[in-house]
Amino acid sequence: MADMKQTFLGVGYTRDRAGLPLEAVRVPVPRPTADEVLIRVAASSLNPLEYKLADLNFMGRTPPVVLGFDLAGVVAAVGRDVEGVAVGDEVAAMAGLNGDGGWAATGGDGGSYAVAPCFLTVRKPTSVSFRDAAALPMCFLSAFAGLYGAVQAGATVYVPGGGGGVGHLAVQMAARALDAGTVISSGGRPQSITLARQSGAHFVFDYKRDDVAVEIAELTHGRGVDLVFDATYNEQSFAETAKTVRRGGSWIVLGVGPGRTTRLAETHSPVDATLAGRGARHVNVNLLRYFSEPAMLDGEARGFLQRGMDLAMEWAAKGLVVPHVSQTVDSTVEAISTGLRSLKEGGGALGKIAVIVDRDLAAGT
Numbered sequence: 001m002a003d004m005k006q007t008f009l010g011v012g013y014t015r016d017r018a019g020l021p022l023e024a025v026r027v028p029v030p031r032p033t034a035d036e037v038l039i040r041v042a043a044s045s046l047n048p049l050e051y052k053l054a055d056l057n058f059m060g061r062t063p064p065v066v067l068g069f070d071l072a073g074v075v076a077a078v079g080r081d082v083e084g085v086a087v088g089d090e091v092a093a094m095a096g097l098n099g100d101g102g103w104a105a106t107g108g109d110g111g112s113y114a115v116a117p118c119f120l121t122v123r124k125p126t127s128v129s130f131r132d133a134a135a136l137p138m139c140f141l142s143a144f145a146g147l148y149g150a151v152q153a154g155a156t157v158y159v160p161g162g163g164g165g166v167g168h169l170a171v172q173m174a175a176r177a178l179d180a181g182t183v184i185s186s187g188g189r190p191q192s193i194t195l196a197r198q199s200g201a202h203f204v205f206d207y208k209r210d211d212v213a214v215e216i217a218e219l220t221h222g223r224g225v226d227l228v229f230d231a232t233y234n235e236q237s238f239a240e241t242a243k244t245v246r247r248g249g250s251w252i253v254l255g256v257g258p259g260r261t262t263r264l265a266e267t268h269s270p271v272d273a274t275l276a277g278r279g280a281r282h283v284n285v286n287l288l289r290y291f292s293e294p295a296m297l298d299g300e301a302r303g304f305l306q307r308g309m310d311l312a313m314e315w316a317a318k319g320l321v322v323p324h325v326s327q328t329v330d331s332t333v334e335a336i337s338t339g340l341r342s343l344k345e346g347g348g349a350l351g352k353i354a355v356i357v358d359r360d361l362a363a364g365t
């Protein structure tokens, strides 16, 4: 680390609950602890979590906080206990969600560094670009946490919102990597419906126009689907998708779940009553909990997430689960804030929005 810069100009928030737009903030280059990897960042991508943290600061961080948790780049230094990656390796990683990310306010001229836990850092195959590698970690791990080990070969699976960041990867994972028999999805816009179909969904409904629960009942001869994975974070969707699970099936939700989506107040949700009427299981998967309740991040959880990162690269290289990057933006406060605003307002982004943090490094592959 001898000739490395001491500080860089990151993008994040400098006041508690400051919200959008984000700000440029000069911060020290982080130092990796024993089991962390320091990454010189080439590319990143946008996730709704980033505007939610800027709005609500619910991890209780003391600002300034640099955002940009999805990372692809080159290893600049490793902690003493790190195995499997070395200085100079091209990697994909997810930064710890209770720490800082890697967006730089340099318009693509690079200069940013972020640390990631070594179990969330994997070597990037040369056939996967930095941009695509950076579009995967958070959304892929979310889909993986919901579906891996839960989808049986031949199962009928419903993933609402198959044009979303998590949704389009979940559809591909179920249909192409986990051998589901039938994958059903939905979208509220023609382009989302197209992306869900391109991702491998066999049937895609328009959730704004169709009565999806009735359509799915017809498709499955009144039985319902074996498994729902709802990553829409939307109460209206939760209430509707719960009605599509078969008796004894599983309803898997990403995040804090029904009644809590605003994080500000609890609302009444009919989901548990609907599921109880079907003897169906309600399962929550939540990446954030590993970082808000560190006791959850035991050896088994670390191993599971590491397996997820390995498979993200393996399946991307094989063309099984490939991110759809609908927009690529330079790493500026304005472009990142505009992209996050479109995620917040809905109806703008499709698949993933990538951020090129270091144009020269990212052009390497």
Ligand SMILES: NC(=O)c1ccc[n+]([C@@H]2O[C@H](COP(=O)([O-])OP(=O)(O)OC[C@H]3O[C@@H](n4cnc5c(N)ncnc54)[C@H](OP(=O)(O)O)[C@@H]3O)[C@@H](O)[C@H]2O)c1
Pocket (backbone or CB within 6 Å): 047, 048, 049, 052, 138, 139, 142, 160, 161, 162, 163, 164, 165, 166, 167, 186, 187, 188, 189, 192, 193, 207, 231, 232, 233, 234, 236, 237, 254, 255, 256, 285, 286, 287, 288, 343, 346, 347, 348, 349, 351
């Ligand atoms: N806690 C965790 O572990 C964790 C991890 C990752 C993500 N998340 C959360 O998960 C959510 C999704 O993330 P993302 O990156 O996939 O966001 P995204 O790209 O904005 O996708 C949201 C999707 O939801 C769909 N949708 C909205 N309302 C719907 C409804 N009523 N019925 C069916 N689909 C509906 C949208 O479809 P149209 O655009 O077609 O309307 C869109 O495809 C975010 O709130 C994020 O913060 C949580």
